[in-house]
Amino acid sequence: MRIDIITVFPEMFEGPFSHSIVKRAIAKQLAEIHLHNLRDFTSDKHKKVDDYAFSGGAGMVMMIEPIAKAIDFLKSQRDYDEIIYTSPDGELLDQPMANSMSMLENIIILCGHYKGIDERIREHYITKEISIGNYVLTGGELAAAVIADSLIRLIPGVLGNETSALSDSYQNGLVSPPVYTRPREFNGWMVPGILLSGNDRLIAEWKHQQSLKRTQERRPERYNDLVDED
Numbered sequence: 001m002r003i004d005i006i007t008v009f010p011e012m013f014e015g016p017f018s019h020s021i022v023k024r025a026i027a028k029q030l031a032e033i034h035l036h037n038l039r040d041f042t043s044d045k046h047k048k049v050d051d052y053a054f055s056g057g058a059g060m061v062m063m064i065e066p067i068a069k070a071i072d073f074l075k076s077q078r079d080y081d082e083i084i085y086t087s088p089d090g091e092l093l094d095q096p097m098a099n100s101m102s103m104l105e106n107i108i109i110l111c112g113h114y115k116g117i118d119e120r121i122r123e124h125y126i127t128k129e130i131s132i133g134n135y136v137l138t139g140g141e142l143a144a145a146v147i148a149d150s151l152i153r154l155i156p157g158v159l160g161n162e163t164s165a166l167s168d169s170y171q172n173g174l175v176s177p178p179v180y181t182r183p184r185e186f187n188g189w190m191v192p193g194i195l196l197s198g199n200d201r202l203i204a205e206w207k208h209q210q211s212l213k214r215t216q217e218r219r220p221e222r223y224n225d226l227v228d229e230d
């Protein structure tokens with residue numbers, strides 16, 4: 001998968017993509033991330049990429065020209081499956097959306113800023129708008145990093161068997177059961193005996209029951225949907 005990110009703050013991505021699983025996926029060439037500084041696409045001599053909103057109102061709006069130029073440049077190089085805009089009013093990112101997007105080959109993520117982008121970009125270029133939650137961030141960079149991370153870890157070959165995405169919370173609609181590691185006892189707090197029993201069938205059943213219980217407690221609406229499906 002190739003991800004092209006258009007941003008006014010490319011430095012913000014140095015952290016998220018240079019560690020652990022995402023770093024390895026890039027090293028193994030299972031994922032490619034290309035950062036594009038929006039300021040490189042403006043013809044303004046001060047590299048300005050935002051302007052006042054017509055009719056006033058608080059906050060600056062990202063201008064149409066540099067964004068259109070950046071997207072046109074990328075589209076002239078290859079076809080894109082989705083051109084995504086990060087926005088608090090977009091479709092909420094969830095695991096089914098991440099699963100289906102992880103199959104895509106080429107995507108662009110445009111990071112929003114200020115009071116938003118000129119609406120004509122949304123109308124004529126953007127194919128998908130994504131929010132990572134019902135709260136407002138200072139910009140779309142953190143959202144873009146979250147989206148990229150959630151997709152990259154699902155690309156076949158990125159996670160080993162031990163950390164397989166199949167056992168993730170939400171992958172089967174249930175949240176994950178609790179996990180423990182050594183020592184067996186700490187401050188008198190014991191690891192549940194069943195996990196030390198060596199009985200694979202009972203352990204699997206315990207984990208499933210714990211997943212059900214947690215889902216019912218923490219995501220009751222999801223639990224009710226699952227029960228209704230049966």
Ligand code: ADE
Binds near residue numbers: 133134136137
């Ligand atoms: N930009 C600002 N807030 C955001 C959010 N919650 N999701 C995606 N992009 C955003």
